[in-house]
Amino acid sequence: METLEDFRVRARSWLAEADPPKVPLDLDSRFAVLRRWQRTLAEAGWLGLAWSPDAGGGGLTHAHQLVFVEELVRARAPQPIGLIGLEVVGPSIDRYGTESQRRELLPRLLSGEDIWCQGFSEPDAGSDLASLRTRAVADGDSYVVTGQKIWTSWAHEAQWCALLVRTDPSVRKQAGISYLLVDMTSPGITVRPIRQMTGDREFCEVFLDEVRVPRPNLLGAENEGWPIATHTLGSERGGATLRRRVELEVALEDAVEALRGRDDLGDRARAAIGRAHVAMRVLDAQTRQTTDRLLADTGPTPLDSVDKLVLNDVEQTVFAEIAGLLGPLRALPGSRPTGLHSERWAHDHLYSRAASIYGGSAQVQRTIVAERLLGLPRG
Numbered sequence: 119m120e121t122l123e124d125f126r127v128r129a130r131s132w133l134a135e136a137d138p139p140k141v142p143l144d145l146d147s148r149f150a151v152l153r154r155w156q157r158t159l160a161e162a163g164w165l166g167l168a169w170s171p172d173a174g175g176g177g178l179t180h181a182h183q184l185v186f187v188e189e190l191v192r193a194r195a196p197q198p199i200g201l202i203g204l205e206v207v208g209p210s211i212d213r214y215g216t217e218s219q220r221r222e223l224l225p226r227l228l229s230g231e232d233i234w235c236q237g238f239s240e241p242d243a244g245s246d247l248a249s250l251r252t253r254a255v256a257d258g259d260s261y262v263v264t265g266q267k268i269w270t271s272w273a274h275e276a277q278w279c280a281l282l283v284r285t286d287p288s289v290r291k292q293a294g295i296s297y298l299l300v301d302m303t304s305p306g307i308t309v310r311p312i313r314q315m316t317g318d319r320e321f322c323e324v325f326l327d328e329v330r331v332p333r334p335n336l337l338g339a340e341n342e343g344w345p346i347a348t349h350t351l352g353s354e355r356g357g358a359t360l361r362r363r364v365e366l367e368v369a370l371e372d373a374v375e376a377l378r379g380r381d382d383l384g385d386r387a388r389a390a391i392g393r394a395h396v397a398m399r400v401l402d403a404q405t406r407q408t409t410d411r412l413l414a415d416t417g418p419t420p421l422d423s424v425d426k427l428v429l430n431d432v433e434q435t436v437f438a439e440i441a442g443l444l445g446p447l448r449a450l451p452g453s454r455p456t457g458l459h460s461e462r463w464a465h466d467h468l469y470s471r472a473a474s475i476y477g478g479s480a481q482v483q484r485t486i487v488a489e490r491l492l493g494l495p496r497g
């Protein structure tokens with residue numbers, strides 16, 4: 119197997135030649151550009167590096183995937199559009215899927231031909247996900263699904279949805295849940311986008327009205343969807359943290375570079391950069407353990423919640439400090455342009471507020487740490 123050093127050199131030189139696209143702010147254009155970029159990355163074999171070759175993966179290791187993500191970010195190249203498929207849902211299909219599910223679904227997921235969304239949250243089942251009420255009733259060779267999902271990112275663009283449903287309402291709530299892979303073009307699905315405070319319509323309400331889902335689209339066994347959902351959420355909390363760390367580091371480096379040499383910064387601005395820098399060092403230290411766990415393939419652990427909490431704080435600190443700098447600097451009489459793209463920073467600052475909600479809110483992560491890591495009494 120190619121050593122990590124050789125792999126890094128190969129990735130770096132490919133990226134130097136690849137001419138990565140600039141990312142438009144407008145959501146529709148962004149989606150189209152990043153989908154094409156995903157195809158380019160997949161065709162060159164850079165996605166799903168740790169997945170099995172029969173599913174279109176690279177048959178390498180998580181370490182190779184991490185190295186590629188790091189090089190991609192360091193080259194100031196954007197991420198592909200299908201991150202929910204690549205980082206969140208795909209690893210669960212690779213791990214729990216039947217051979218035909220993996221062969222049919224994963225190559226198209228990798229290339230971006232199929233965009234995936236994650237239909238977990240419902241209006242009354244977010245933090246308390248196991249209370250979900252969307253019903254699936256077996257009928258012949260299908261399940262008939264009725265219910266509602268909410269906050270489903272990219273549902274309006276998705277071809278497929280990883281959907282949690284209740285197949286047995288008579289047992290303990292975690293025990294009656296199944297995990298379906300649903301074709302979003304199925305009759306009975308209505309998708310209604312929701313506007314976020316960034317102005318984008320990135321997530322949606324999804325209504326399901328007697329949607330027929332073929333039985334072979336069940337992932338794992340009936341009523342055994344909860345451990346798979348936990349695996350999916352673990353991938354979202356753990357693996358994605360490592361990518362975000364490098365992205366934040368590069369964002370901060372760019373901000374510092376843009377401000378270097380300015381003698382009109384003032385003590386408050388210097389202190390802001392200092393606070394953001396210290397926050398980044400904390401995230402560095404935390405994610406060293408994450409890398410070790412990912413490489414050892416430990417599966418979901420309460421430590422994923424620590425990662426998520428640290429990442430939330432650091433992400434919000436870094437963007438808030440830099441966004442805070444933009445206003446005063448531009449307001450100074452005769453001030454020179456900062457070199458920072460204020461629209462992009464303003465967008466990222468607003469989006470950073472979501473970090474302590476998606477993938478499980480900060481309050482809920484703290485409860486997991488208190489109860490499952492520290493063994494404190496349940497509230």
Ligand SMILES: Cc1cc2nc3c(=O)[nH]c(=O)nc-3n(C[C@H](O)[C@H](O)[C@H](O)COP(=O)(O)OP(=O)(O)OC[C@H]3O[C@@H](n4cnc5c(N)ncnc54)[C@H](O)[C@@H]3O)c2cc1C
Pocket residue numbers: 235236237238239240241242243244245246268269270271272321472475476477478479480481482485
């Ligand atoms: C940008 C974004 C993208 C998202 N994308 C998706 C997606 O693609 N698919 C998907 O399924 N979901 C998605 N979500 C939904 C997300 O997972 C939920 O918002 C999250 O789990 C919280 O659930 P909720 O919104 O129902 O809030 P609630 O669970 O109603 O919580 C409301 C508040 O009460 C607090 N709270 C709730 N229970 C407790 C408790 N036991 N102890 C202490 N405090 C508590 C919460 O921390 C929160 O502050 C997304 C959310 C965001 C912001």
